[in-house]
Amino acid sequence: xxxxxxxxxxxxxxxxxxxxxxxxxxxxxxxxxxxxxxxxxxxxxxxxxxxxxxxxxxxxxxxxxxxxxxxxxxxxxxxxxxxxxxxxxxxxxxxxxxxxxxxxxxxxxxxxxxxxxxxxxxxxxxxxxxxxxxxxxxxxxxxxxxxxxxxxxxxxxxxxxxxxxxxxxxxxxxxxxxxxxxxxxxxxxxxxxxxxxxxxxxxxxxxxxxxxxxxxxxxxxxxxxxxxxxxxxxxxxxxxxxxxxxxxxxxxxxxxxxxxxxxxxxxxxxxxxxxxxxxxxxxxxxxxxxxxxxxxxxxxxxxxxxxxxxxxxxxxxxxxxxxxxxxxxxxxxxxxxxxxxxxxxxxxxxxxxxxxxxxxxxxxxxxxxxxxxxxxxxxxxxxxxxxxxxxxxxxxxxxxxxxxxxxxxxxxxxxxxxxxxxxxxxxxxxxxxxxxxxxxxxxxxxxxxxxxxxxxxxxxxxxxxxxxxxxxxxxxxxxxxxxxxxxxxxxxxxxxxxxxxxxxxxx
Amino acid sequence: xxxxxxxxxxxxxxxxxxxxxxxxxxxxxxxxxxxxxxxxxxxxxxxxxxxxxxxxxxxxxxxxxxxxxxxxxxxxxxxxxxxxxxxxxxxxxxxxxxxxxxxxxxxxxxxxxxxxxxxxxxxxxxxxxxxxxxxxxxxxxxxxxxxxxxxxxxxxxxx
Numbered sequence: 001x002x003x004x005x006x007x008x009x010x011x012x013x014x015x016x017x018x019x020x021x022x023x024x025x026x027x028x029x030x031x032x033x034x035x036x037x038x039x040x041x042x043x044x045x046x047x048x049x050x051x052x053x054x055x056x057x058x059x060x061x062x063x064x065x066x067x068x069x070x071x072x073x074x075x076x077x078x079x080x081x082x083x084x085x086x087x088x089x090x091x092x093x094x095x096x097x098x099x100x101x102x103x104x105x106x107x108x109x110x111x112x113x114x115x116x117x118x119x120x121x122x123x124x125x126x127x128x129x130x131x132x133x134x135x136x137x138x139x140x141x142x143x144x145x146x147x148x149x150x151x152x153x154x155x156x157x158x159x160x161x162x163x164x165x166x167x168x169x170x171x172x173x174x175x176x177x178x179x180x181x182x183x184x185x186x187x188x189x190x191x192x193x194x195x196x197x198x199x200x201x202x203x204x205x206x207x208x209x210x211x212x213x214x215x216x217x218x219x220x221x222x223x224x225x226x227x228x229x230x231x232x233x234x235x236x237x238x239x240x241x242x243x244x245x246x247x248x249x250x251x252x253x254x255x256x257x258x259x260x261x262x263x264x265x266x267x268x269x270x271x272x273x274x275x276x277x278x279x280x281x282x283x284x285x286x287x288x289x290x291x292x293x294x295x296x297x298x299x300x301x302x303x304x305x306x307x308x309x310x311x312x313x314x315x316x317x318x319x320x321x322x323x324x325x326x327x328x329x330x331x332x333x334x335x336x337x338x339x340x341x342x343x344x345x346x347x348x349x350x351x352x353x354x355x356x357x358x359x360x361x362x363x364x365x366x367x368x369x370x371x372x373x374x375x376x377x378x379x380x381x382x383x384x385x386x387x388x389x390x391x392x393x394x395x396x397x398x399x400x401x402x403x404x405x406x407x408x409x410x411x412x413x414x415x416x417x418x419x420x421x422x423x424x425x426x427x428x429x430x431x432x433x434x435x436x437x438x439x440x441x442x443x444x445x446x447x448x449x450x451x452x453x454x455x456x457x458x459x460x461x462x463x464x465x466x467x468x469x470x471x472x473x474x475x476x477x478x479x480x481x482x483x484x485x486x487x488x489x490x491x492x493x494x495x496x497x498x499x500x501x502x503x504x505x506x507x
Numbered sequence: 508x509x510x511x512x513x514x515x516x517x518x519x520x521x522x523x524x525x526x527x528x529x530x531x532x533x534x535x536x537x538x539x540x541x542x543x544x545x546x547x548x549x550x551x552x553x554x555x556x557x558x559x560x561x562x563x564x565x566x567x568x569x570x571x572x573x574x575x576x577x578x579x580x581x582x583x584x585x586x587x588x589x590x591x592x593x594x595x596x597x598x599x600x601x602x603x604x605x606x607x608x609x610x611x612x613x614x615x616x617x618x619x620x621x622x623x624x625x626x627x628x629x630x631x632x633x634x635x636x637x638x639x640x641x642x643x644x645x646x647x648x649x650x651x652x653x654x655x656x657x658x659x660x661x662x663x664x665x666x
Contacts, residue, residue, distance in 0.1 A: 054656075167560055167564045167566075167567050170560050170563075171522050171560035171561060171564060174553055174556045174560060175522075175557060177553045178525075178529055178550070178553050178554070178557065181550050181553065185546040187546070188537075188546050190536060190537075190546040192536060192550065193529075193532060193550075216598065216602070219598060220591075220594050221594075223597070223598060223629070224591060224593060224594045224597075224629050391629045392636055392637070394625060395601075395621060395622040395637075396643070398602065398625060399605070399621055399622075399644055400648075402609070402621075403614075403648065406609070406658065407652065407658050410659055412606050412607075412610060415605070415606035419599060422602075426595065430590075431517075433518065449549045452544070453549075456543070456544055457543065461540065461542030461543075463541065
């Protein structure tokens, strides 16, 4: 099927009244959780996941994806007004967004981030439309060894391209793999690591794991903390939002550069919007003629990262939809949702479910247009929401988390699991262990093991098989390169010289 | 080595211990051969890797100690404040109480208990506002989860 037919089919799907409705629900919920610091897209998607069991799979995906990219729009609002990132990925936006708000330019900053989010997303959606089918076609020739190598690359890339210690991130990926082993071994039926608990026969529930590590851990970290000081923005008038001609000129190139960086980083399996916005910011600061304005309210400093994180979120669908390998932790949960609905993400998806693939992509356009409306004319509504004190919000979120995990299997056991992972997630956060790699390892672990065993069977136990097929050899080589970068101090030092600079400017 | 130093090495040590524990359990499953890996093969590899990475974390902590001005200082090394026992305990207690009561007493009483217990995590609380929160949760939660999704729990009473 060529692209034009695909677009037509996709539009038919995405413009049906129910798809439109779920798209609107998705992006509104996304903006909602994005605006509120303390609940990220991941917790929201995990919460909504059990609610979608009764929906048509395409509608369910459209809604869940809407929450994901919607949160990227909303995340910047709290960064600008509260100096608190609404989502972790919007942390960079605080650096220049909050100073802008202090100078009374909050409406301008909000408008610029919304427009840039839209441009970044559009850029990446076009790439998804162009590349996902091509890559899928190419991936049809992949054997078990090639799959093993791609998954490994995803895991390695996710854990070595982090800000903190690469050892900690790698350890967390491996820990995620270990969590993924809990349950019944598919090949032999052997129970592994269930410790006699019948509830663990199917392994940990992905909803419980995600909500524990991200939702409950976040609540423990924020509860009892003093609330942030909100910049009084007064009434946001549309007139104040529009940039002048000179300001348009300032943001044009940073936006495009941010979108390109974001698309590239997002399309790599395993690396997400956090890294994308950080890289975009670092690049802008480096090539800027006035690097001293960064951190004091430079428009480039909000436009590039915002374009980048939205682009990376959309581009993360390239590996997910074409290879069945999630581009980042949130997409990994989306992939879990597909599997729950009986759809196997992978190279066959586009041919077998063209209506779902193209419908989802065209819904991205619809959703981004809706988000532009939600975030520019209706911004006042979200700003009011920020004045709701957290201490009233946390108990509600906690109850929804408990009910959400309970509803997945109607089983109280999962509530204990979510609490356990919540405490673990909080301790990990205190010790600066990242939680995202755990989730990626957990989801990709079973796939990794299965492909490894299959490759071993096919090659009669020859470990060299991973380096014999050209495809897997390239991916293995890239993985080794990433791992080597951890041990080569030169590469690492250059990376870390670039990052702490930004972190220092934080205050 | 004082207490502060021990707590610095604690995370790495926990990772190593976890790896060893996984290896001990994995050892009870059939390992198989490289030609036909058994259910214990992959867990064993994972356990060994985890222990090695834990050693890596320990080594990194040690290196950061030796040269305090090392460029690889962690961004999260900034003072974190004392361990928030109150937040952790209140969150745990509230979720546990909710889990134990939701099927016995019903959704609304369990939610009220959760809201009341989390309130003690804050330094100040307004019971009137929390009452409104409880009312909202009781109505909204019952409508969505019990009537809408048909979860097998009752608003009031055992299910």
